[in-house]
Each structure stands twice: as C-alpha cells, then as structure tokens.
Amino acid sequence: MLKIAMLSTGEEVLHGDIVDTNAAWLSQRFFEHGYSMTKRSTVGDEMTALIEELLMLSFNCDIVVVNGGLGPTSDDLSAQAASLALDTELVLYPKWLETLEEFFAARGIIMPESNRKQAMLPKGSILLENPIGTACGFKLTLNDCDFYFTPGVPREFKLMVDQQVLPDIKASHPQVTGQDCSKLYTFGTSESALSDKLDKIKLPTGYTLGYRSYLPYIEVKLFGPKEDLDNRVKLLQIIFKLIEEHVVSVDESMQKHVAYLIQEKKMSISTAEQSTFGALSQWIQSNALAAEFCGHGWVLGERIAIGEQADDKLAAALALVGATKDKCGTDVAIVTGKVTDNAFCVTLAAPEGEWGQTLTLNRNYSRDEQALVITTVAADMLRRYLSKKPMFVGYSSLSRVKEMFVPRSVISE
Template structure:
C-alpha cells in the first residue's frame, strides 16, 4: 500500500536534555527544516541516559512510527548508550565496524592528535547497521530497522546533526516515501493586538475548510499567525491568506520566516530596508541596555554608532543632532527616559531634516526586566520600520498610550 502520510518521531536522548540543563535546539530545528520540505514531524519524545528505558522506547515506539530520528548518545563516554540500546532492542550484537574505525583514526591524524582508546567505542555499532557518514566529527551515524520502522541515529552536536539530516536522511525519506502529501505553511508576524482578539476577528470574517488550519503562537510582544494545509489546496490557501493579511493589516509586521531566531525577525526586516534605502543608523538607548543595537548588529544593519546613555528631555533634540553630525548618520533611533514606576518612556526618530519625539506609556502586564526590554525593543524597531516605509510611525497597539 502506498502511503501518503507517515508517522515520524524525533527521539532526543540524554539526561541534560531531559532535565532541562540544555535546550533541545536540534528538535526545534528538525521540525522547522522538515516542515519547509513539506514533511511533518508527528511526535517528539525525550529519554534520559537509562539503557533499559532506551531499549523499551525503541521497541515500543517502532511499532507506532514509520521513521524515528534518534538524536544523541553516539559519543565515546559511558553515558553514550544509543548504539548499545539499538543493538539490544533489535536482538543483535554490537560489532566493530572497521570502516568507521579507520575514519576515526584518519580524523585524529589530520588534526595532529592522538586517538583515545575510548573512541573505539564509536565504531562499535549494531551488526545490521548501515553507516551514515559524518564529515565533521567522529560520531558515526547509522540506520537500522526495527518492527518495519526505519531508525536513524544521529549525533547531538548541532552542526553534525544538521549535516546528516540535509545530505543523507532527508534524501532517503523522499526516496522511500515519494508519494508523501506535501504541506504548505504561510506565516506572518503581528504586534499590538491580543491573541484572542485576532482569533475573533479572523473567525468572524473567514470560513475555513476543515483541512486548512490557522494557528497562533505568542512570542511576547508579538503573535505569529500560521495557515497550514496540503499543497493541493494552494489556490484556496492563497485566497484565504490575502483575506487574513487584510484583517490584521493594522498590526502586521512582516510575512514569512526571516530567521530561525524569532527575536531577530523584526530586526532582520528593518536591517534589509535600511540596506535597500542606503540609510545608516545610530542607536541611543538606556533601559534597553544595548539590546536594539545588538539585534541590528547581528542582522548586519548599516549601524554607525551605538551607545547607552541617560538623557534628560531638554537635551533630546540637540544630542540627536550632535550624533547625526558627528557620526554622519542618516537616522537616529532613540529609546530613552524610561520610568520604571509608571512604565513611561520616550521614543525618538531623528534625521537632519526631521525630529519625532513620542512620550509613551506601556499599559500591558508588568514583566521582568528582560521581557520589558524585549517589548521596548520591538516597539522601537516597529516604529523605525514604519518610518522607513512612509507609514504613520506609531501603529495601533492596545498596550501603548501616547502621552500628550
């Protein structure tokens, strides 16, 4: 029987992942990467460094899935148990794969280092394993089959993991399941409206088919909207997407995924506009403690100055003019004069010809300092975006009041 839908599980291993000592970025990356290829991860699971539990999980989960991508546990230390668990789960021995041992030896030779005897463990793999090359490190990936399920074992190091997925595992999935139903996902970011209000506006104005789904993801202070459906529904999804964009137009920030790091999406969009317009920028901050400048710098914005300085209101205009002249900047973006007791602050956009000053009050829920900084940064970057696009500098925002 030809399958149009398959079950794919991401199985992360390791106590440090299970107990939250490190963030499982590999799982998030894999879900997004495969989704962009039209392939859905159907479940995720995490197991610690417990051999018995690993064996049981591999045996049980292989009954429910077509593919399991196992991440981690391929190193040379005693707590790296994935290869041993795979062999025991499939009732077969571990054997020395001389081919991979030779590659490990060559790896150390190229780097002018002596191979530790413990590294031999990385070449001890299940007898039925098909090796997956690792051109970056010494952990050998491999594939085995348990209960008609394909299991791919990958290293936990992100660069090695991603290389295996892109160059070996993804092509295999497409080869083995060529009739997979491809998925489409349209995405946009909004700010200044609550999730419930956005949902109400969309539900009141759209009649979505059951096989096309709209989702919401809050990432303070922004809300992402996603429209998901099969590739066969593209024409219908295109029409719905235009209607959704019209509904949220007052709070629209940007469309699509600009970066895997959500915090930088708006900064990335603003940086692209600055570059396209050939405009340099200087950033003056206080409460945001350099966060705006850092985001723009990470996105390679044409930034000529960044400073953290407390300013008194009577000095705003003269100081901005000084910064513009001395640094030959085209624009100054300022976020200063924050008063924590009443969450009031001043937003400034200045050029040699124009000076805009907005005294604002954030009326949303009081947050910790990090979240407060994140909110202020987003407000400032959105104001800059709107200025660069010749829009009113302040958009509609239910949590922002303009103080006369």
C-alpha cells in the first residue's frame, strides 16, 4: 500500500486564521482516484521545522504533496527548505523566469525583483507549470520519496493536482487499484445504535465499515476494492435492510435525494415556519430541481400565537398546515411550530390528509442547531411522504409526545 501524506505550510494555516480547504479537497480527490491519504501535517513558516518535517516524511512515506510557501515574499520558504533537506542548492530555472516576465508584461507591469525568487528551485527538480499564477510547482525525490511542491492558492493548487500531480502519480504507480466508498446517510439515530446493528455483519476481505457523525447526520461508510460492484451492492443491501428506518439517502445528500423525489412526483410545496426561521424553505429551494415546485413560504415571528387553539399546539399546527395548503393552492404544505419548553410541532398536509407530530428535544442545542434539527425532521416527513414510507419514526435525540393523522375525508366533512 502506498503511503501518501500532505504537508500544509504557513502560519495562517497553523494558527487557524484560514481553514485548510486544500487538505480536505486533496484527500477526497486522491481517494476518488484510488489513492488513500495516510497522513496530514501542518508546519508554520519556520525553516528548521520545515526541514525536519520534510526529512521525517521522506523516511516514512512514498509520496508527499507539499502545499504553500512558493510565493515571492521572505516567509515563503518551501523551495529553500527543500534544497537544504536535499543538501543541494537553489538554481535559476530560465524557463519559468521567462514565463514570469511574460506574465507581468501581458499586464503592462514590470516584474518586481522579488518574483525572481519564484524561479529559483532546488537543483535537479522537475518543473510543474502553473498556467494561472506566478508560483510554479516542482517535483523532487528525497530518500526514495517523491515530493510534489504546489502553490497554496486553491484554484492554482487544484489545477496543478488535476493536470500534473495525479497523472504523474498514476504513471509511476499504475498497479494501484484503490478503494471505493459507498455512503448511507442516516438521521435520528446514534453511532452506538448503528454499530450494534452492523457489527454482526461478516465483511469480506478488503471491506471495512466506518462512521462519521455531524449534526444532523451520521454517515455509514462502506470501504472496499474498486471494480467489485457485485459484492458492494450485496453488502449495501444487507446494511440498508438493517438500518433502513433511519437511512435518508444513499451515495448522495439528503437534499439531493429529496429534490429528486419532488421532481419525480411533481408535487408543489408551500411552507409556514416558526421554529426554523426560513431554513426549511432554503433547504428545499437550494436545489434547482426542487425549487421549481416551491410555492409560497412564510416565516412567522416567535411571538405569534398560531390559531385559537393555543392550548393544543398540534391541533393549531394542523389547522395552519391545512390553511397554508389551501391558501397557496399547493399539493403539499409543511409547518414547523415554535419551540416551547423544548417541544415543537411539525405538520404536513397532502391530498390524502394531514400528518402531525409533537416532539421534545432531549439535548441542549443552540438556536441554530435547533433550527437545523427541526428542518431535518420536516424534510424527513416530506421524504417519507413522497417515498410512501411510514410517516413517524423513533429519533434518538427526540421524544415523540403525540402523533396524529387526519384523513382527507374527515377534514372535508
């Protein structure tokens, strides 16, 4: 197995002034092409620390992608650190100096002398051209480890990886087959509950299960060899059957899946929101496929009392969802009632009738987290309706106080 690492450089990355989106992107991109990252590290703009990290990685890895530190300023140290680690000198690469001069001339600017530094690379390096910026990349080998030095600007970095780094790695390591990862997105359960159900599965050689938890989802990830579709599908079917109650989508986001269902059923939707502050409407309309079927959406202030039956919050929310559907002339309407003493109502009206439930939050959430959880509950009700699945399900972090279905025949009387 190839050992692949990424070294991010710069004080701004190390100290959290900027989020290292390049690292996350590279990990995902490499995995898509069959190359799994085994290590990621970050070092500031300090020469000794950079040299030590380069040497350490060279003894423990086969491939290292170094990101950042190729600019014209004094704190851009990657090329110099590489030359010192390699015990060689920096030399001028005339080809890149000419490219730099043409870059500035095309803009009617005389090239600053400081940019000349960007054409000084460790002796013996292979130049990696940058078609959209001034920082070229370069490749060198240190202790039998291939290093690819890349610019930190995300657009330049990604282009260089796609056009030069990945093709070079594939040419050097054509025997690597890599892995695929299938994802089942779940909502309303816990990692331990999922593990209790899935640990009983005996996975074939080369397959592993992983979990990723983030509000409001838990991803179940099935890793396995590429081009083993038959076994992968069979395993996914087994996993899905065991946790189907809480699976909201497979190999695509819940939003994309619900958008597909909305387009497939071609049902128009309206909303009235009190605890989600417009987040539900935004959730649905963020996908262009679903947005085509969205009707009116109202956001109600928290001080507004819904209906005259304020003592029965669910009845009031059912009345509102029916009125929203009728007034907007949509096929479906969804209402999220306000949170009172950690309890809230979510209701859905459709041609067959109206469904409603009162739920209690069992954890302490911030206001934004509450809105996210309730939005997902509402979206899950919509998904269940469009998929013809049971409308009510148990949620690990929520307790159901009350549920109700009112058939259209009763409402019409």
